[in-house]
Amino acid sequence: MEIHHLRYFLAVARELNFTRAARSLHMSVPPLSQRIRDLERELGEPLFDRSTHHTRLSAAGEALLPLAESVVSGFDAIPERIQSRDRRTDVRLAVPDVLNPAHRRRLSDSLRSMREGYRFSLRQMPSLNMESALLANSLDLAISHLGTTDDRLSTIVLYREPLGAVVDTSLFPGRTSLTLADLRGFQYLQGPRHWDLGERRAEQLAARGVQVDPDAQFSDLSGLLIFLRSTKSFALAPLESNTALALDPAECAVLPVEDLAATLTTFLLRRTAQSAMDPVVEVLRHAR
Numbered sequence: 001m002e003i004h005h006l007r008y009f010l011a012v013a014r015e016l017n018f019t020r021a022a023r024s025l026h027m028s029v030p031p032l033s034q035r036i037r038d039l040e041r042e043l044g045e046p047l048f049d050r051s052t053h054h055t056r057l058s059a060a061g062e063a064l065l066p067l068a069e070s071v072v073s074g075f076d077a078i079p080e081r082i083q084s085r086d087r088r089t090d091v092r093l094a095v096p097d098v099l100n101p102a103h104r105r106r107l108s109d110s111l112r113s114m115r116e117g118y119r120f121s122l123r124q125m126p127s128l129n130m131e132s133a134l135l136a137n138s139l140d141l142a143i144s145h146l147g148t149t150d151d152r153l154s155t156i157v158l159y160r161e162p163l164g165a166v167v168d169t170s171l172f173p174g175r176t177s178l179t180l181a182d183l184r185g186f187q188y189l190q191g192p193r194h195w196d197l198g199e200r201r202a203e204q205l206a207a208r209g210v211q212v213d214p215d216a217q218f219s220d221l222s223g224l225l226i227f228l229r230s231t232k233s234f235a236l237a238p239l240e241s242n243t244a245l246a247l248d249p250a251e252c253a254v255l256p257v258e259d260l261a262a263t264l265t266t267f268l269l270r271r272t273a274q275s276a277m278d279p280v281v282e283v284l285r286h287a288r
Helices: 003-015 018-024 029-043 059-076 078-083 101-113 127-135 201-206 221-230 242-246 275-285
Strands: 048-050 055-057 089-095 118-124 141-144 153-168 187-190 211-217 233-238 252-256 263-271
Touching (some): 055 059, 059 078, 127 263, 141 275, 201 211, 221 233, 233 242, 263 275
Parallel strands (some): 187 233
Antiparallel strands (some): 153 233
């Protein structure tokens, strides 16, 4: 059985007249009748009750009609479905827990600008987990606060932003900046591991008279505020960050520390051999 056998059957079923059906198919009656007989022989049952006065569907013809319509309709829809399918390239992109607000807006705009050619699947995860996810092929690209030395991955520095001291405003009224001397005797509050990525920062601060207690660690903004309001302490955060924006300036401030060269670097990581991501990488590197 071939698709044209079903088309011939449907034409006769629609007209219930072999002459009109043959005309609609742009063929003569004898070959049409022969094709219907071939189909009936293959199915083992007559599909039409024929007489000199009428042509009607048999019981087998009635059963075949909806099946034939479904098959022919599905067959005819194949080109349109193939041509109209979503041909966008899938991109699995990871973003970190902390992003510069201006960069976040530019990044969102860049992703929207590429929606016609790419379908983005976004995942938020700690920077510490991104390298292994890229190597395991569960990510295509990652915006991370950690670089990599693995030669299977490529690293692009997007930007570096200075860190400031998050302090209780009442301790430094009217100040627009601090020095490490101002923070001598303060307790350094370390954030969650995926946030506080300066491994040697605590050691450097301790050498300048800052108290470092590994147990003095906060896990979210609420915890940070409790520490700051209850103890003589400070944390470090990007000067332009959601943390800084979320703080009530009457309570806390993020002030630059003039003699502390502390920065947070944001990288774009990708698998070196995955050249299909080159156009996306080019757009994202200019969204910084």
